[in-house]
Amino acid sequence: MRRSLFAVLLAACVDTGQEPVSFAMRVAGTAPAAPAPALNGWEITLDSARLAFGPLYLCPGFQAGSLCDTARAEWVDSAVVDVLDPATYDAGTVEGSTGPVRSWMFDYGVVSLLTQQQPVALAAAQRLDGNSLRLSGSARKGGRELPFALDVRIQQVVEGGASIVRKSDTDTFSHDLAVGDTALTVRFDARPWLRDVDFDALVEMGTCASVARPKVCAGDLELSCSDTGVELSQRSCTAERLVCLRGLGCTDRVRFQAGSQGDQAVRNALTGGTRPAFEWTTQGDVP
């Protein structure tokens, strides 16, 4: 106590140009006001979207990555964000020092360490079974509905030790960290994440004669076909509360496999697509 008092007295005499700052790290989602559009007229309704987020670095330079060996401030933790819940909640504390921040970078709960061969899942990702994102919902088009579920693990594989999501040159981000900053809220919106998923590619209106597969979807009908292209039987997926997916036939929902178009589209959206919003709260702001 005495030491800190002395430090305060000295700080009053000695101006160092910077001061330590510490403020709340908050995360939030965005309530989906309406179904989100996807490719080819599909509309997406999400039932659940849980995202592992962290750590986050705020950098003084205009580019993060290797140019952010010294960050202005950081939150070296992780949290699971309910991306559909607009309420903000505390995820920890951002520590750093005053000064301009012009870029940022973060991971989705899975970090690459210089010292480890494989990326490491932090606590938030572990809660999602090692994934960065777990979401579910349904896509609708013309009266058809495709329930889907998606698990995505996003990790750095190219540049070991670096965060995978970084502010790009076209992103606008500028803030001067000051002692009066009380919170930073990072708000995610899941709606754009499935915008480039091609649900048309998952369905088909085929016949046994036109598609050389044992199971062919003709809308919600699953057709069983012989090797010679003769239809052997039909099955109504709808009647069984299932959906007919290209190559799979009747199944309960779409499960995007790693490397599939849907999986890749979501990955691209998370790492290079729409960015989260960075909202600053300073002393005097109305909570």
Place this chain on the structure above:
Amino acid sequence: MAVCCTLCVCAISAPAQAQAPARTAAPEVIERVDAVYPPQALEQRLEGTATLKVTIEADGRVGDIDVVESAGSLLDDAATKAMRQWRFQPATRGGEPTAAIVRVPFRFDLPAVERLDAGAPPPLDAGVAAPDAGGVSESAIDVTVRGERKLRNEDRGSSTFTVAKPVLEAAPRQEGAEVLRTVPGLYIARSEGLAVGHRYMLRGFDADHGQDIQFTVGGLPINQPSHLHGQGYADLGFLISESVEELTALEGVYDPRQGDFAVAGSIDVRLGMEQRGWAAKSSYGAFNSFRQLVSWAPEGQPNGTFGAAQYTRTDGFGQNRQGEAASAIIQAVLGTTGAWRHRLLGILYGARGSHAGVVRQDDVAAGRIGFYDVYPLATAQAQNALSGRIMLGLFSEYRGAEGSNAEAGVWLGLDDFRVQQNFTGFTQRSQALLNVAGRGDLIEQQNRTLSLGLMGRYRTRPYRPASWATANVELGLSGRVDSIDQAQNLLDAVVRRQTWDRRVDASVFGADVGFYGDVEWRLTKYLNVRVGARADVLYYDVNDRLGNFVPSVRPPDTFIVGYRRSALGLAAGPRASVEVKPIEGLSLRAAYGEGYRSPQARILDDGEAAPFSKVRSADLGVRIGRDDRLQITASGYFTHLSDDVAFDAEDGRLERIGQTRRVGAVVHAQTRPLAWLVGALSVTYVHAQLLERPPGSAQDPQPPYQPGQSLPYVPPVVVRADLGAKPTLVPHLWRWDLVGRAGVGFSYLSPRPLPYGAFADHVALADASVGLTWGPLDLGFEVYNLFNTRYAATELNFPSSWNPEGVRTRTPERHLIAGSPLSWWLTLGVSL
């Protein structure tokens, strides 16, 4: 011209006593100080004998002094000033100390060039009785002391401090370089093991390993230009404290002789051993430390002639801190009576030590690592350093007619340095090997320098345009060439120190040729004006074998890596000082000077006019005191630096931070109220400011800056106190006196700002010693860090990642290198 004053201290012979005579003994000189021939007296060709009648008090202190035979006020004063510094074993009667009077003739000879020998001492003067003792009889003291005028006045400003042996010895010193702590405003700390030089701070300058202080030892320049571990790297680990006779610190840049690195000032260490004969000292101390010293100073030779060798080893006060070192210093002064005097000096040094490196403050606070520990990682435990140096010098002095004089010297040095250290843990990736990273930031720096230098100067006889005005002109030069090979690599401590990245591989050839002129005017006895100027031409030829290397971008067959370049530049500036002495014992001084610091050669571009750091320095102060009973100096100073640098731990090097200014004040008091008691106190305050925004970089294009913000690493307040006592406890105990000694030293460093808005803790350290000397035997006990204060020898603030399995932190965190806890030494010495 060589001018010597020869003096004799003569005996007291008491008249016969009516009663049965008690056994009496005359006072004996314990410590004598040579008289300095006053420059004015030399120029006015004054000579003669000043005979003093001196009362030696019963405690051995010099009491009243009467001039019974005058040689003129200048010479009388010089003799009196010297006499005040003498110490005596008091006369005794019947075994009891008693006051006595001695008659001491100081003969100041002004020899002609052809008669350089000062001649025989004057005859002994016998028969001055002790005033009331009467019983002091027989035995004469027959002491001959050669006093010699200085070749030139080194006292250029109010911040010139000369620290003599009694103060140097007052407080205990663990190693030779710690004698520097007596310099006002100077703080030194050793934080990187036994084989890496100290870190220095001097009146507002964080001089790192010496970049802002020009060090010379016996005339040998110590700083090494373009050293990889720090510009101006100056390792004083070779110093043997017993061989240090005097320190002269010129804080500021006011003397044209001050050259490269004299930014905060310059410090000259004069070597010599007063105690003649053979001596050996063995010391054992805490942490299984051992020190052995042997020295030899032939009888009848000047103090400057001696040889000393020292070996030190320790297990260290914490993990990974063991080390050993050995040094030898040999100096011979030849030709003590002729016009020429020559001095040969050789220094040999070798050391190897492990060091624990940094620990993060947050790890210490959380209990993840102990304050004195090293991270339990191979890359941390591999930290070590090796240092070796040999220096040889031949210096000649010529004393011509009427005060003209000259000096010339040549020297040769070879230095080998290697350090392996890790400041940042695991943050680096290889630039040479694709996708190789995280093998530990164990940086290896290698630096080998071969240096050859010379110096010379000539000071004219006085020019006397009027009876009240005299002037001397001095012209001088200094030059050196340095051939430097240096390399910096990243090593993997786990796999036999495999090299996993190369950062520096370069050869530098540098030359520095400096010229100066200086005119000293003495206008009456009240005013002394010195005006001079100095210019240095610096030349660099750099073969940067990794120059133009672009990691992982261009295919390797598009060009051949390497960048050879050269640069040359001129640094010039005036040096001036004024001294006004309105009354005896009061001196008002003002000084202004411009100096420079050479650049790290590798940062220069081809054809670039070397971007010297230009320093402008001014001083205004007062000095009060007629003799050494009490001298007080108070001065205010101002320093402006055009391009300052600060240590960047991430790259392990100094980075430019821009213009800086320091405004401060220093108060220094030195006292010797009793012959056996000496004390010194200095308080230095500085307000060190950054005057412009530090240069931006891609990482930080707009570094935070507030006009006038404080400089990192600079402590606003530095305090140093030394107190030493050396009384005779039991006179004539059997054959010899039993002399006791006790000393206390105290250093205080106020909290200092660190980069990124952090503060380092203050440092307050007290050392103490006690000892007994009885004839040839000496026993000492010393305690360092008496109150066992837990302190950081070095504190830094930068990002690091010391948890190889955790999320990397990228924000700066305080790091510290622990200073030693309480430690002790027990020393037994024998002298023959």
